[in-house]
Amino acid sequence: MRKKEIFIFILVFLFLSLVGIIILDIEIEMKESTNYSTYNNGKNGTRVLYRLAKEMGFKVGRYEKSARFLPDGVTMVAISPRINIINGSLERKYLLDWIERGNTLILIGSKELLIGNNYKILEGQEEYAKVFSYFGDNRMYNMGNGKVIYLDNYRRYTNDSIKNLDPGVAFIHALQVSSNEMILFNEFYHGLGREMPLLDVIGFTGRIILAQLMLAIIIYIFIKSRRFGKPAVVYKIIKREENENLYALSNIYMKAKANSMVLEIVYEKFKNELAGFLGYKGREINYDEVFNEAQKNPLFKGMNIKELAGNCEQYIKNNINDKRKMESLYIKLEEIRRVIRR
Template sequence: MKTNNNRKIWLFGLFFIIILIIITIFVAPNNNKLNRGSTYNRNPDGYGAWYAYMEKKGTPIKRWQKPLEILSNKESITLLQIYPNNLPSALINKQKDWLKKGNKLIILGVKKSVTEANFTTLHDYKLGQIKIETKRRNKEENDTILGDKFGAIIWQEKIGKGQIIASVTPDLAANAYQDNPGNYEFLAKLVTETGNPIYVDEYLHGYKDKEVIEKEVGGNIFSYFAKTPILPIFIQVLVIIIVLIWDKNNRFGQIIKLVKPSINNSSIYIKALAGVLEKAESSDFVISTINLEEQKQLQKLLGLNDKSLNSERLIEAWGQQTGQPIKELKSIVKVAEKKSKINDASLKKWLEKWQEIREKINN
């Protein structure tokens, strides 16, 4: 039984580990990448600390959790997009019509070529040095805001009444740079210098307003989970529930058949005989039989197995070994020798005295 239980535990553990590995390989990495740059993310690659920094400064900033098509109706705003994966620069052209209306777009994480620049570089800024960790640079001719001899790190372009600012690094003011105030203040300057209302694109990271979710998936919550970072947690909880249900139904291991209780014929016979003797009022026979058996057991306890002793010799041997008065044992044996009938209460008391005799030997 114990072996089967151990086998069941090992099967549970192995099954659960396999499921977690599958989730980690195929689901978790994608969602972790999607969450990179989100203001909801408290990990080193998130922007939760910078968002809190802006709120502490008293700068109005809102999270945008709707499709950009809806945002296209708004004019004279600043939109910050932090791409979890490097954005091909060709995709920026899609926003040009919206930018011409006087809007400002700041994109962190535009894919450019790798150069010979050091991975970590420091750049002077009036409110503290700006720390950059990437070898990518924009070598094209542009209006550079921040750069070095290898090319632009952050650059800008005027488009009609609007403006676009792009950065090769998505981690300009990530949580990992909380000890670099220059990074936080530099990004704050970029988003506030025009005085427009500021929005941070969280729809990009899979976060959506309630009405958007209902419209997209028709109230199907599982479809929503499949598109958000909540999916790994949801799947793990579901797996745990399934395993627990499976365990309660005992589906692992071989089926254990119920064993029929064995019939104790000796016990049945003794009980039947006792009933007959009680009805026949044969207490004298019961006492005589028990007395003989008790004397045999007493003789064994005294270590006299190889000798056949009569009642008197047994009583004397008991007195010598225990140091107890022999009249106590004599009175018990005498009840059996009289062969007279006694009531149930007296019979019970007589049996208790035999028990006391045995206990005195054990003590």
């Protein structure tokens, strides 16, 4: 039965691993096939910009969450963002707040002149400066303490088109003007990533509370599963010999009140095992001598065998009816028996 359970466990583990690999493979394939994504190595991908920024000495990364969670002190690059995502009311609010706090957005958008109609973040922004005029209708808007650098015609910045050099030069100039060492390429605006990650929503304090709750649950489950005298349960009852014996003793005590007799049986078995372990044979064994010899043996150091034997004999002789004391004596006898069985 044990082999069957191990086999089932291995099958479940392999199945879950296979599912995880398939899901990961699908996710990677989706990222690599998304147009204007920095994961994409194809003609319509923009991985070349990611590599270019890295080669120029900037610290680069990808960002796959809402603007609500953007860190400060970074420049974010958004290449041909999906209009329905970047123009969402909440997303627009969080993005504008982030820019006005002193951060920079490099927005590589369409070539149409109606910029404010296409990207609501720039709606009503009449004042701007022409930048990198040698290549395209590129603009810089000051917004609060931050700025938006707008580069027109995102099709010029793909892996296939940027070999013309001019768009690459304009992009590097934009990074330099942004004055931030850390550059994040936004993939959330391509439909990748998650809008509201749970750990980000609950914040640092919430994570600590969640970790404490999980730890408390684990400890509670561990304590409940390790109650002394009760067998552990995994797929079936796993019998631990000493616990099963004590559990049986407890039942006998509850039903027959005969614990002194039970202890006597266990004690006699203990004496025989100890005598045999120390090399005493025959019917006429002087157990006082056995206990004295055991007391000197370093294997039983600190176990006070003579005192334990005296307590057991007194309990049996006086027919004491004390469950806790009987269990205490039994546990000590079992500790010595475990040393003998090694």
